Amino acid sequence: MPFRFVHTADLHLDSPLRSLALRNEELAGIVRGATRNALVRIVDLCIAEAVDALLIAGDLYDGNQTSMNTALFLAGELRRLDEAGIRTFIIRGNHDAQSQVTRELTLPPSVHVFPGRGKPVLAKTLENGRTVHIHGMSFAEPHAPESLLPHFHLPVADAINIGMLHTSLAGSAGHDPYAPCSVADLERHGFDYWALGHVHQRQVHSVKPSIVMPGMPQGRDINEAGVKGITLVTIDDDGAVTLEERPVGAAVFERVSIDLTGAADWRDMLEAVGRHLGLLRKGLPEADLILRITLTGTTPLSWRLRRDFDLLQGELANIAAGFGRCWVEKVETLFAGCSKQAMRIAADPIGELTALVENEVLSAFAFRADMRAVAEELLPHLPAELRHLLAADEAMLDDLVENAALSGSADVLSHLHGRSAVEGVD
Known part of the structure; x- marks a missing residue:
């Protein structure tokens, strides 16, 4: 019989809400409970697959915000594994190191939490007599x-060796x-499988030996x-490793870009959105979907969508709700170019103003200098992580200023265009 295990990391149980979904009470409840539901699904999968072990490569918790209630929930899920005869191996990551409750909690006897200088642990003896050892x-x-x-x-001689390490490797953005x-370095160490954690995006860094970052x-x-x-993961008697990726997330955040080129009226726009969301729901039938929708393309509707x-937000939320367990977290529009095109159709005062803004105002050095000064004044008042996200260097700050100018001018002009249409100017 092979040695089979589930490798996960970075659950960040009961992590504080950071989403715009906070504005929706029902959605906030789903997001708040998502990390717990993911752990339940992981345990369910372990039991259904009758694996030998669950390996958690760090960051079970989310720093010093962890409560005893969170720890008790974890203990309850690990007890389910214990009752099913499945062992659990855990290493502490950087967020776990800040939590005090982990040191006070009594875990089932089948759970092994590696210390700072842990010795390899015998996990299983295979039918051919070869042993499996886990290092953490x-x-x-x-x-x-x-x-x-x-x-x-060093690797245990004539055995299968699995290493658990919470590491950023050579570095990862964010x-x-x-x-x-x-x-x-990991390849040279001689282990057969490295169960990594810390980086939230899945990546298989090497196949032989297998070096896997499972993602959160x-x-x-x-x-x-x-x-x-x-x-x-399945490791056969001869050391051959088979990897399978299995989804367990209870809620899925998705960025959705919908091209409205060719949409002539409001109904066309709604139908295009409905088609796109329908395909997305069909591909993810079991998950709670939380969407950030960006509308793009060239359409005469662009000024009205801004105005x-x-x-627009209400209409898109209703369409999403119609597919069941589907929410719109935020709506964005990227219509700067097409708004200008639509407003030039007639030679009217709004069209003239549009040309003036484009050709004189936005390109003026003094205007851009003033905009940059405003941005530089505001940035120090933002959280450090947000400052880094918006303007990590000079080029990003320039892009931020330019995008704000383009978007802001398009919003103002679209409102003026809408008003002139109502008054019969165009």
Whole structure:
């Protein structure tokens, strides 16, 4: 019989809500419970697949905000695995290091939490007599600027060796450096499988040996969009490794871009949105869908979509609700170019104003300098992580100013165009 296990990481149980979904009470409840539901699904999968073990490669919790209630929930799920004869192996990540409740909680006897200098643990003896050993190392502090790899034991001879490590590897955008090392370093260490954690996007870095970052099993906001899951691993007696990705996320955040080119009226727009969301729901029939919709393209409706934005939001929310368990978190429009085209159809005062704004105002050095000064004045008042996201360098700040100018001018002109249409100017 092979050794089969589920590899996951970065659950961030009961992570505080960070989504615009906070404005919707029902949706806030779904997002709030999503990480717990993901763990329940992981345990269900382990039991259904009759695996030998669950490996959790760090960040079960979300820092010092963890409550004893969260820890008790975790213990209850691990008890289900214990009762099914499934062992659990855990290493602490940078967020777990900040939590005190993990040290106070009594876990089932089948759960092994690796200490800072853990010895390899015998996980199973295969039918051919070959043994499987799991190596893991937790870190007691939220920061690990140096590689932990030199502290790992060498592979057990004539055995299958699995390593568990919470690491940023050589670095990843949006993630702080943590126990850095290279893929080549891991390959040279001689283990058959590396169960990694810390980076929230799934990636198989190497096949032989298998070096896997499973990604987080549940996204928490639109910046963690897409279907999330775990890795189901089978290691045969001869050491051959088979990887399967299995979705477990209870709620799925998705960015949806819908091209409205050719939509001549409001009904055309609604039908285009309905078709797109219908296909999306068909592809993800089991998940709660949380959508950020961006409308793009060239359409004479662009000025009206900007002017009647509150109506647009309501219409799209109703369409999404019609597909069941589907919510719109935010609506965005990218119609700057097509708004100008629509407003030039007639030679009217609004068209002249549009040309003036485009050719004289937006391109003026003084205007851009004033806009940049406003942005520089506002940025220090934002949270550090948001400042980095919006303007990490000079080029990003320039892009931010330009996009704000284009979007803002398009909004103003669309409202003027709508008013002139009502008054019969065009």
